[in-house]
Amino acid sequence: MSSPLEKKILIIGYGNTLRGDDGIGQIIAEKIEKLNFKDIDILALHQLTPDIAGKIIEYKVVFFIDASQNTELNEVQVLSLEPSESSPKIEHAMSPEDILKLAEELYNFYPKSFCVLVPARNFSFSENLSDLTKSMIQPAIKIITEKIKNFN
């Protein structure tokens, strides 16, 4: 299975930056953008919508960075992603697995994908991160950049 357009890596950080830790995905994506990696595109989004399926098929590898809703998670977790097994309902906001499923169904292709889950605790109205989530920014960037090296 190869990407038709042969672009290399897409990093999508998503979440609501008005909801405290929920915005960590966007924050990390923007910090990685400033590192100016070659052949890496960055998207900072509020939420995943169906049209993202049309975007990810341009890439060989995609990383989805999100705040974990598991409040017992204490370190950054990287999971390999596969398309949803069942047909998920489409809502305004979709999961990464749903996006992969949509790409597979629409374009017969989905890129190798990873979900980077960042520990999070505070989802109330705030533009500030909790101390825990703030402390996970550098570890998350390090883990992602190490992973990226494997694909460059």
Next chain:
Amino acid sequence: MKQIVIDPVTRVEGHAKITILIDDSGHVSDARFHVTEFRGFEKFCEGRPFREMPGITARICGICPVSHLLASSKAGDKILAVSIPPAAIKLRRLMNLGQIVQSHALSFFHLSAPDLILGMDSDPSKRNVFGLIKADPELARKGIRLRQFGQEIIEHLGGKKIHPAWSIPGGVRNGLSEESKKQIIDKIPEAKQTAKLALELFKKLLPNFQREIQIFGNFPSLFMGMVGEDGLWEHYDGKIRFVDSMGNIIADELDPANYKEYIGEAVESWSYLKFPYYLPMGYPEGIYRVGPLARLNVCEKMGTPEADKELLEFKEIANGDRAVSSSFYYHWARLIEIIASLERIEELLSDPDISSKKLRANAGVNSIVGTAASEAPRGTLFHDYQVDENGLIQKVNLIIATGQNNIAMNRTIEQIARHFIHLHGTKIPEGMLNRVEAGIRAYDPCLSCSTHAFGKMPLEITLVDKNGNVIDKKSR
């Protein structure tokens, strides 16, 4: 008294549940569309500089950030008390049209088309966009591309991020490059073709939905929307008009800044979503609807050739003189608005003003009040700010499109439930569940905007008697 609870409503942005109250004789006595997330956004904004408000409010929602961006910038223009440059107005208009295209495309192709194309009674596990892909893969791909087209316009103007703080009090930060202009123009023919294809398909499917037309919010109400000069369809800056179901204009030329003179906001203990109503008629008699159906009902012409042809045909539903009353027709109105938006985008891009470098008027705080509105995809959006002499926000009130359809959504659920409970007794028939959800989806509510909620959950329906005992339960 028995209760039927549908919790939550799927394919609706945000988080909500529905309770249908059944009296002892087995009839529907009331229906309630509960919105359960607490709204605290206005409080959160207090103390912030008003110039930050477009960037902050645009982050309320991932689907319609541009609506908040524009309404907020316009409220900021009022605080500066300036007239902004013509190019800035036209560029803001361009972005709003891109937003209408992308939001309506998402609503039609991905959220509602499965109901329309696969049928309301088709297998719920297949009645989704994946079922749609199997039935018509090319239509699904075209829908994705149409939404991308609208998104790209927003990105060309505001940059890659979905929440661009591009429009600001006094104007806009950047113009449109010639390269961007060309890229948008090149994609217009395909976008138009897709919109027309969807519209023709919808019209072909209409005979299959006679029952839904009758029971999806088919009742008299007022309709509210902006209009331009001579009743022209307006999406960015116009006067407010109310019409009744008979098509009579009952209020016109209303200044959005004076919304408190004609819009009241009622509160019910069972919902965090307020219930706006037309103040002179009181609550709940002052029920009005906003959004695509309302905009087409209040306007006399779209102002572009293809959309005007479609508007004439649309108005024939109600003999050309009355308002189109069934909320099922929101879908049709949405598709006509996509066509109108595409035609207006084309016009704007050929306007030499749009390339002007004069994009911003500079001023300080000249008024401590700034109130403005624009038309969001789901209806009229009001932003009302009070600031101190330093421009720090003292008070915020947002009147959101989805909230203004709140009374109508409740009545729609009640109408659908009455129809089915009458036929099937107090069990929850699958057909009712499907239609209650689809009836709500016709309004394309955005609960993120109306309550600033987030999250999604699986579907669960519970039938509860007056003592709280569960007597029937369904989940998907």
